[in-house]
Amino acid sequence: MVAIPEGKVGGYGAHDDDDDKPGFFARWFYSTNHKDIGTLYLIFGIISGLIGGYLSFMMRMELAEPGIQFFDTGHQYNVFASMHGLIMIFFMVMPAVIGGFGNWFVPIMIGAPDMAFPRMNNLSFWLLPVALICLLISFAVPGSASGNGFGGGWVMYPPLSTSGAPGPAFDFIIIGLLAAGFSSIFGAINFITTILNMRAPGMTMHKMPLFAWSVLVTAFLLLLALPVLAASLFMLFTDRIDGGTGFFDPAMGGDPEMFQHLFWFFGHPEVYIMILPAFGIVSHVVSTFSKKPIFGYLGMAYAMVAIGVVGFVVWAHHMYTVGMDVDLKAYFLAATLVIAVPTGVKIFSWLATMWGGSIRFTIPMQWALAFIFLFVVGGVTGVMLANAGVDVALHDTYYVVAHFHYVLSMGAVFGIFCGFYYWFGKMSGYLYNKWLAAAHFWLFFIGVNVIFFPQHFLGLNGMPRRYIDYPEEFELWNQVSSFGAYITLAGVFFFFAMLVEAFIRRRPASENYWGEGATTLEWTLPSPPPFHIFNTLPRIEDTDDGH
Amino acid sequence: MAGHAVEHDYHLIPPSPWPFLSGVACMIWGLGMVVFFAGLVDRTGESPMMEFFFANGLDSLKSTMTGDGSVNGGWILLLLGSLMAAYVMYGWWRDVARESEAGDHTPVVDIGLRYGMIMFIMQEAMFFVGWFWMFFELGLFHKVRATWNPDILENAAGYADSMAPGVTSVNAWHLPLMNTLILLLSGTTVTWAHHALMHGDRKGAKWGLFLTIALGVLFTFLQLIEYAELYHLRETGHEAWIGNDAYGSAFFMATGFHGLHVLIGTIFLFVCWARLMKGGFKPEKHFGFEAAAWYWHFVDVVWLFLFAFVYIVFAIGGGVH
Numbered sequence: 001m002v003a004i005p006e007g008k009v010g011g012y013g014a015h016d017d018d019d020d021k022p023g024f025f026a027r028w029f030y031s032t033n034h035k036d037i038g039t040l041y042l043i044f045g046i047i048s049g050l051i052g053g054y055l056s057f058m059m060r061m062e063l064a065e066p067g068i069q070f071f072d073t074g075h076q077y078n079v080f081a082s083m084h085g086l087i088m089i090f091f092m093v094m095p096a097v098i099g100g101f102g103n104w105f106v107p108i109m110i111g112a113p114d115m116a117f118p119r120m121n122n123l124s125f126w127l128l129p130v131a132l133i134c135l136l137i138s139f140a141v142p143g144s145a146s147g148n149g150f151g152g153g154w155v156m157y158p159p160l161s162t163s164g165a166p167g168p169a170f171d172f173i174i175i176g177l178l179a180a181g182f183s184s185i186f187g188a189i190n191f192i193t194t195i196l197n198m199r200a201p202g203m204t205m206h207k208m209p210l211f212a213w214s215v216l217v218t219a220f221l222l223l224l225a226l227p228v229l230a231a232s233l234f235m236l237f238t239d240r241i242d243g244g245t246g247f248f249d250p251a252m253g254g255d256p257e258m259f260q261h262l263f264w265f266f267g268h269p270e271v272y273i274m275i276l277p278a279f280g281i282v283s284h285v286v287s288t289f290s291k292k293p294i295f296g297y298l299g300m301a302y303a304m305v306a307i308g309v310v311g312f313v314v315w316a317h318h319m320y321t322v323g324m325d326v327d328l329k330a331y332f333l334a335a336t337l338v339i340a341v342p343t344g345v346k347i348f349s350w351l352a353t354m355w356g357g358s359i360r361f362t363i364p365m366q367w368a369l370a371f372i373f374l375f376v377v378g379g380v381t382g383v384m385l386a387n388a389g390v391d392v393a394l395h396d397t398y399y400v401v402a403h404f405h406y407v408l409s410m411g412a413v414f415g416i417f418c419g420f421y422y423w424f425g426k427m428s429g430y431l432y433n434k435w436l437a438a439a440h441f442w443l444f445f446i447g448v449n450v451i452f453f454p455q456h457f458l459g460l461n462g463m464p465r466r467y468i469d470y471p472e473e474f475e476l477w478n479q480v481s482s483f484g485a486y487i488t489l490a491g492v493f494f495f496f497a498m499l500v501e502a503f504i505r506r507r508p509a510s511e512n513y514w515g516e517g518a519t520t521l522e523w524t525l526p527s528p529p530p531f532h533i534f535n536t537l538p539r540i541e542d543t544d545d546g547h
Numbered sequence: 548m549a550g551h552a553v554e555h556d557y558h559l560i561p562p563s564p565w566p567f568l569s570g571v572a573c574m575i576w577g578l579g580m581v582v583f584f585a586g587l588v589d590r591t592g593e594s595p596m597m598e599f600f601f602a603n604g605l606d607s608l609k610s611t612m613t614g615d616g617s618v619n620g621g622w623i624l625l626l627l628g629s630l631m632a633a634y635v636m637y638g639w640w641r642d643v644a645r646e647s648e649a650g651d652h653t654p655v656v657d658i659g660l661r662y663g664m665i666m667f668i669m670q671e672a673m674f675f676v677g678w679f680w681m682f683f684e685l686g687l688f689h690k691v692r693a694t695w696n697p698d699i700l701e702n703a704a705g706y707a708d709s710m711a712p713g714v715t716s717v718n719a720w721h722l723p724l725m726n727t728l729i730l731l732l733s734g735t736t737v738t739w740a741h742h743a744l745m746h747g748d749r750k751g752a753k754w755g756l757f758l759t760i761a762l763g764v765l766f767t768f769l770q771l772i773e774y775a776e777l778y779h780l781r782e783t784g785h786e787a788w789i790g791n792d793a794y795g796s797a798f799f800m801a802t803g804f805h806g807l808h809v810l811i812g813t814i815f816l817f818v819c820w821a822r823l824m825k826g827g828f829k830p831e832k833h834f835g836f837e838a839a840a841w842y843w844h845f846v847d848v849v850w851l852f853l854f855a856f857v858y859i860v861f862a863i864g865g866g867v868h
Contacts, residue, residue: 022561022562026562027562029564029567030562030563030564030566030567031562032559032560032561032562032563112557113553113555113557113559114557114559116659116662116663117659117663118559118560119560119563119565119566119639120566121566122563122566122567123565123566123569123570125566126566126567126569126570127569127570127573129570130570130573130574130577133574134574134577141587167585168581168582168585168586168587171580171581171584171585172581175577175578175580175581176577178577179573179577185670188666188670189663189666189667189670190663192662192666193659193662193663193666194659196662197655197658197659197662198557198655198659223666223669223670223673224669224670224673225673226670226673227670227671227672227673227674227676227677228673228674228676228677228680230674230677231674231675231676231677231678231681232677234800234804235681235796235800237584238796238800239796240584240585241584241585245795245796245799245800246792246793246795246796247681247685247793247796247797247800252792252793252796253685253792253793253794254685254793254796255684255685255793258681258684258685261680261684262677262680262681265680532553532559534555535552535553535554535555536554536555537554537555
């Protein structure tokens with residue numbers, strides 16, 4: 001145990017308000033600084049992204065041709081597929097976009113000196129490595145009779161996750177996801193309190209930057225959806241114990257379908273948890289590089305609120321094929337299509353922002369434009385899948401895989417890279433090499449489209465998800481898809497080359513390196529911002545375009 | 548900005564070891580949970596490895612109770628994790644109490660703490676929504692499901708009967724009614740303590756809070772008696788209690804998690820009592836106490852729902868189908 005000297009915690013005086021940073025260990029392990037914690041989250045997200053990316057790359061290598069190439073068993077492939085989903089969602093997208101950018105820029109954008117609960121903020125971060133370690137352990141311990149690890153899919157449906165996976169591998173996943181869930185709940189409490197209570201004088205809710213709005217809505221979704229996941233994970237945990245409960249076991253009067261309801265009551269808001277902060281980032285980038293305030297600011301903010309609210313009542317469109325009542329299907333179909341309305345408000349407002357603007361095609365703007373394009377593709381396939389009748393044919397095919405990778409792997413991830421390039425100079429203090437960044441963007445953009453667009457064809461032709469092998473007639477588009485994975489991998493190399501180059505060359509970034517289009521508060525601070533910001537709170541003047 | 552004086556009322560906190568140590572405690576505790584409940588080898592397989600860490604902890608618990616006496620490492624990990632978590636909580640709360648006394652909790656920080664507690668209770672409520680959703684789904688629609696789900700046709704009769712109206716459950720008008728009255732009474736004593744504190748009557752506040760804690764402990768004690776009786780009925784194969792079905796699952800997990808929250812609330816109130824005894828809290832500023840009271844009322848409301856539905860409605864034949 002660590003002995004803590006009286007009155008001085010971590011060797012740092014309670015009221016030092018100068019720029020002296022604490023020593024290395026206290027700064028990075030005992031941190032209570034929103035920028036340092038944000039940086040930790042981003043590094044964590046990059047590491048998890050590499051792990052999750054490795055898993056998906058192995059799957060694409062395997063699927064490059066019919067037959068079994070790389071994996072020893074089909075179970076191993078299923079383990080890779082399941083863990084790819086869990087790691088990318090809980091340990092890459094959410095930490096990067098909420099923990100990373102949210103921590104860094106929500107306090108700065110609303111003119112607050114730090115988060116409301118700095119210690120709890122650090123707790124949110126440190127639960128994540130714990131959770132990731134649990135998931136990595138699960139690779140190495142017995143899952144089912146077929147081998148190590150859990151291969152029942154990231155959705156963890158029973159009985160695949162109860163009697164189908166009796167080994168401790170899945171227990172580790174439950175513990176890991178509970179830790180990650182608590183991390184997100186604490187983070188959500190922190191963001192809501194910060195945004196509601198710590199806005200700078202003069203910054204009303206209706207003048208708050210859209211990224212802060214997006215994180216506020218996201219935090220409410222986290223707060224209300226994750227506890228339900230926690231409850232259903234506990235049900236799985238006790239169902240798995242010998243002589244335990246029987247919530248999902250028909251022999252005991254339980255119902256496996258109920259897990260799907262509970263899971264997707266969490267799972268559908270989770271989709272918006274991942275994409276809403278990306279909406280916020282893209283709004284800022286589009287506005288900055290069009291040199292115009294965002295079109296329809298209030299509409300944009302309340303569209304996100306509407307997406308969040310409606311997102312809670314559409315969950316069963318993930319389960320059209322379980323045999324639910326046709327009236328229920330009709331309801332969930334209609335409710336799901338309603339979401340297209342606020343989403344359309346956002347898309348058209350971005351387009352209207354660019355309309356007549358003086359557009360600069362900088363690197364972040366390229367990511368933002370690509371985001372809009374890819375998200376529209378994923379959105380319209382989503383409208384198609386929302387139709388209960390159509391979905392019966394497409395359910396669990398590669399069409400679904402293509403759909404949700406267009407909105408997440410390309411929507412959310414492009415939003416993350418968009419924010420990364422937009423704020424990289426602000427966070428690190430250095431400018432990146434434009435050529436390397438452009439190579440990263442174009443290889444990524446072409447690569448992911450080559451991976452996922454052909455999967456629409458595969459799905460329409462009836463190729464099912466989650467199989468290690470396929471008949472020969474699917475070979476062509478699978479080969480194309482795997483080729484796309486190699487292109488994307490090349491893009492990843494350029495991303496790291498860009499990072500290394502930027503930290504070696506150290507071209508200093510100025511206060512506002514994007515010029516007059518960038519109007520939010522982070523551009524009034526030095527790059528990188530001092531350890532403690534806004535010792536004197538900024539005052540927001542009462543102007544019409546104050547957001 | 549170096550040397551620039553802080554001109555705002557927010558509370559900037561110096562680096563703190565507690566969050567990181569919480570993570571370490573969580574890791575140990577999580578490992579203990581898996582080892583204790585599952586063991587590190589396949590439940591279906593033989594265990595050639597070290598019995599200590601790898602055997603199923605539940606089995607070893609049962610064998611300990613029957614006098615067989617094998618030891619499982621899950622116990623030790625769970626204990627270690629819990630002790631470390633207790634140490635972290637002590638240190639963390641001590642720091643918060645000190646900061647409050649040092650005047651760091653300005654009015655704006657105080658409002659932030661209130662927001663935080665409201666959000667925390669909101670997420671707790673959603674956690675119980677999960678359990679009640681499961682319970683109502685099983686209770687209201689089980690017969691519908693029995694008629695059209697082909698997977699359970701083999702056992703359709705048993706399926707329709709579990710959680711059927713008139714299921715033999717705990718008699719709601721014995722211990723559960725006592726517990727309802729105890730919790731309602733504790734709601735009044737905590738309000739007594741609050742008003743006494745606001746009016747500077749510290750003696751009354753101490754007594755009111757002490758009685759609340761005592762009632763909380765009594766509730767837990769009666770709940771344990773109820774569980775022990777049910778366990779006894781199950782072990783002796785008494786037909787009056789069907790523990791091995793969906794009703795039993797919902798009953799034990801919902802009341803069990805509520806019991807856990809009563810325990811957390813009792814600890815929360817106890818910490819407030821300890822602070823009160825040491826001279827903490829002022830008539831005009833005592834948010835730690837108010838947060839504990841809010842939490843206690845929340846636990847009370849959850850119990851009223853449990854009492855009304857889990858104990859009464861579904862046990863006296865109020866099922867819809």
